[in-house]
Amino acid sequence: MRNVKDEEHFEARDAWLEAIMDEYGERLTKLAYNYVKDWKQAEDIVQDVFITCYKNQEKIDEIKSFKAWIYRLVINKSKDVLKSSSFKKVVMNSSLFSLFTSRDLLPEMSLLKRSEEEFLSRCVLSLPVKYREVITLYYYEECSIEEIKGILGLNQNTIKTRLNRGRANLKNMMERWGDDGEQA
Template sequence: MDRYGENLTKMAYNYVKDWKLAEDIVQDVFVVCCHHYDKLDEILDFKPWIYRLTINKSKDVLKSASYRKTVIQSSLLTIFKSNDPPPDMLLNKRSEEETLSKSVLKLPVKYREVIILYYYEELSIAKIGDILTLNSNTVKTRLKTQGIKLPENIPGFVEQQDFEEIDWDREAVNFDRGIIGNENKSGVIGIDIPSLTPQKWMWHLWGNKTSDLTVVEVHEGSQTAYPILDNGWKWTMQLGSAVNGADAHVPCAITIPKPGEWAFLLYDGDELFDVLVYEIEE
């Protein structure tokens, strides 16, 4: 257990943000290991198993009433990459390290845990998926989307978790009358025309429930969200009548800020409706 004790304590701290509580959690994990000592050889991959056990116990603590009553002090995440003492003894660390630590600790747990396992524990995507019982694509998406920069004026119904719906490998296709998108859901006429300068696109939706279309565009490389409608001046526009076989449409002027892989999150009213992914080079 000496091999895993320190890293498991750091992992538990990632969840509960309290060093003493993290140590208690790891002690409980070791007790479970002792109770199953005669069966440890039957565990095919011990490391993912013991990490999963630690994570589950940490999450149980987060759900407990006693934990919710505890006032947790702000701490530093730098312990995950060093052998330094507990957080309260790290106050003299460099300011940039402190800023990074606090930023990571402010992330929701589901993003924080994949960051720690991938960047600090240096586990593979597959191993992280085993530990967290997630598929590899979800792990990759959480690693990408945890840092999405959202403008202050973005509609309130747009949430960080919406960006997990982005499948960057699923590019839109040309399915009918020059409409490029996801068939029988949404698509655009004009995406195949150079769009780094002002251009007109026509959005098409199938099965929408409201007349309000909100579009948020995200650049894969910079992980930054932008408005796109009306050349970036609007988040939302009113949909018009049926056309080209679609249930609703709306034309608008657009300008793509820079080349690269772009995802467009379409909202029908305040509900995420579809995600379109385009490669835009000119």
């Protein structure tokens, strides 16, 4: 039977988990989607990460950078899913960044902006993972080179090189493909 102190502990733990879910949930799901290209699978990965957080809540103070730690968990779990034999399908129907909608634009401008975002996201999603992950963390998650270093465990020069090569690959890809997303 739980006593009052135990109840307070569980309530505080639940509130802590809810706060990190609110703060990181959507961004982590987008990050996982960047790897697995399946929104439902990405949500499952993030749910597993939050369960890991809940189980390790007492150890959180020992973690140097919580943001780097939780991003690393998502990346590792996403890569594990990709390696698993049960994960065979790749879904490109939904767009990684289509959740970003602009406000107060005229309908035709909104449609054009959405089309451009979908085109860009298709291009980003078609990059090799090593470029896609640094592009996503740097531009969409607004992580610094130092934060990416902590998340991915890579040398700063490696990150900079991958950013440059990823940008170059994106530029070439976007020049090769037409505005309608078809290869020119």
